[in-house]
Amino acid sequence: MPRPKPQPDWIGQTIGNRYKIESLLGQGGMSSVYKASDPNLSRTVAIKVIHPHLSNDPQFLRRFEHEAAAVARLRHHNIIQVYDFNHEDNVYFMVMEYVSGSDLKDKLKALSSQSQKLPLEETIRIMTAVCEAVAYAHEQNMIHRDLKPANIMLNPKGQPILTDFGVAKMLDGMDQTVTGAIIGTAKYLSPEQAKGERPDERSDIYSLGVMLYEMVAGRPPFDADTTVAVLMKHVNEPIPDIRQIQSNIPEALIRVIEKALDKDKNKRYQSALQMAVALKTLNLDGAGYEENEAAKQTVASFRMQDHENERAKTDESIRRPITPPPVIPATAGSKSNSSLPILIGIGVLALLLLIGAGAFLAFSFGSSPDEEPETIAEATTETVEQTAEPVTQEEPVQEPEESNIAEVATEVEEPAANPELPSSQGMIQIPEGTYTVGVDTADRDHAASQEVSLDAFWLDQYEITNAQ
Template identity: 55%
Template sequence: MAGPSWVGKKLSDRYEIEDLLGQGGMSAVYKANDPNLRRTVAVKLIHSHLSEDAQFVSRFEEEAAAVAQLRHPNIIQVYDFSNDEETYYMVLEFLAGETLQERQKRLSAGKKRVANKEAIENIASICDALDYAHNRGMIHRDIKPANIMINVQGDAILMDFGVAKIVGGKQHTATGAVVGTALYMSPEQIKGEEADRRVDIYALGVTLYEMLTGSPPFEADSAMSTLMMHVNDPVPDIRKVNPDVPASLVQVVGKALAKDKNQRYQTAKEFADALRGIDLSKADAEDVGATMVETPADAGATMVETPAVDAGATMVEQETAAPGATMVEATPVGATGTEAPAPPVPPSATSAGAAGGGARKGIFAGGAAIAAAVVGCIVIAGIGYFAYTQFSGGGGTTADPTATEAAVVVEEPTETTAPLPTDTTGPPTETLPPTEIPTATVPPGFQVRIRSITLENGTYVVEYETFEYMEGPDMHIHFFWDTVAPEQAGSPGSGPWALYRGPRPFTQYTTGNQPAGATQICALVANANHSVIADSGNCYDLPEG
């Protein structure tokens, strides 16, 4: 069963889809009615282009089964996993309330912060959930405010195990991919080291810091700069921002955020015990209007693992990319469509781009910046490319991308891990804000944006940026001249196009192979079968020779 929207339809002749809660590059989450059990549920549907990938479906099924075994009051419950023909889905507990991210934004709008007592109680509860999951071999790997629900009773509930790693489980990627959000990613993940339970402790420490101060400890104009801050910069002094935080709580946060994982709390239980051991009676933080406790959201506000619209973050998991392999295809292979169960409504592939910075038109446009140029210089060898093996980015839903947070993927080391090619173009002269799901000019889902084109000795040097994924052996990029229509730039179109999996920048086009009449170079995101995703890229004017 397929269609432009599932609202008003029935899934597997059982679940009656009522409303779209949110969606991202991996999946869409709907509110639905289960007439058999007479209850409201949340249904997460994998987008169709991922449902066609047997490896992705296999991993999704294995992890769904593992998460369904978790029974804890602070972990969202998984009820079912199945498929309706080619559409795979998971049925989840429906929660009324708001995410911690939404709560913090609401408080910030009123010039308030989460009270110390509430922050301690919420984070300690999530520690309990993590300790339970860790002891059963599950590492969450994407702890952030968007994945923590505050229900109408004020309880904190952990969601989005979509990118969870099953310790000792079957490995579905060639090298063991890991995923995370730049604002909450641990130093060892950034370095490409193997992830264990302590990456969750670090991310939860970042979340606690953000609750106490109103902003994360490390935040820069680009995702790569943010990652470098996690690796090198000391934790900013909480009390310079919020002097009402007692020294004992500052110390707990500092230990959770230790650069050396061996200096952190070694278990989530240790973290919880330390939090519950803090005596707030000596600190009058809650008497300060700026930190007053607010009542939980009313039952009308509902959100279940919805693709977050974070203040800076999302995740995308990708398999190791073969460095550099490029080829121009004139005769594409067969392809299938890329329509998602509930696709967004993006601008037309031929609409004009945003104004400014030269004539950028066609499929989309953005500011001229080169965030990717720092990848090789910043991130230690071991960070690699890899494809979309995770849950929904849902934008919030079980791990789907969803916001302005910059989703970053790094790769766990294995004996076959290849180092990221070093970029020799030097650092960028301009940076972009964190880009984890759409900004005003970048819609949700997998996206690529050409940021600049320069001409060097007859070769066009194309600097570009990807959103919610990194180019690899599966998800990759099709570059093409503007003399080729976007719908012809991928299978089953006639092309030609240049299939590209990195490294950055793209340098396969020259003045020598430039077609007559070409004035722009364009880019679109392509699937493993070489079909392109409509409205997923942009065109950029060629420099004058």
């Protein structure tokens, strides 16, 4: 059945009440592509106008709207940008970024007519960028399914721009004879696509391998008079040895091509990113790419620019030090286990120091044997007895306090009949009871967990200093 004729000439007309058609860029079985101007934004655009026979197919239109919306979300400098898709009456169209220049198919054809090939450095540069773009699209769950040189535009700077994402899926299930979609595409289809199986990311990788083979050798690996014959070769025949066509190809590059073109998709590169890294790390003068640690690190760090901010946040969270678990406070009415031994130690040490200081001062003042040193002992004994049961008094009574002992010691010549205990202000009472000290897991700086029994006692709330 012959291919349907495209829509009547749109040149000079306005579509969508906005875009003015200027010239025809190309046409295929699904659409015609026009160069147009967008007066609202003062820019040149490309418009893909769907042929009438497809515009009358409700199934196709549903896929067209779904895929156009998905493709419009792609944001990559090597993927053509879709600005809009709409319809005017029964005319459906897609508005895209306009890329001046030619496609890769025309470039390879022009070189072949002069018995020339792309320099290896340029081939690797172009294919690395294309692999990056495909890897990005795969991350967005978009499989191209129709990768070929005709779908790669080269802008004036020589940068590749990948086009026609989603088109193959729009045509899925359509009569391929009517659409003409298989014609010209069979040379780049994977074996699983040739067998009618559902394609995945690795199918795109096979197509990338076919393009790389063609760019290096000057022709695709398989060709025949009919589409079916080409498809059968992809399924059944081994890839022709590229060395027989081009003898000076580095072995490292040959290994990349052969891996991408493996009949078994499980033995190909499992992602387009892996293939991009393999190309980017090629050593054309030496042994070439190896799956060593350096290459793995390159894979880990080689990501698309669109994800830089997200990775930076992730890295920052990874680098953030782990905070140790907080110490669980003790039950109400007691200090934490770790603080209790310190408070006890401070209290005992202060008590011993002040007792010693009092004795030293007493002897230093030269007390005669006629004086009654027992006064110190008596006063101390009395104080201890009162402190043993502080709760029996209406006002909490302190244990022997350094200020009390010091006062008795320095005023031994005229002891008070009934020495007055200081106020409990500035002191805290440690209740009697059994306390757990230490930690569950002992180490160099911490003792093992154990229980100690203590009587009630009073303790200064603040440390004693020389100034006091």
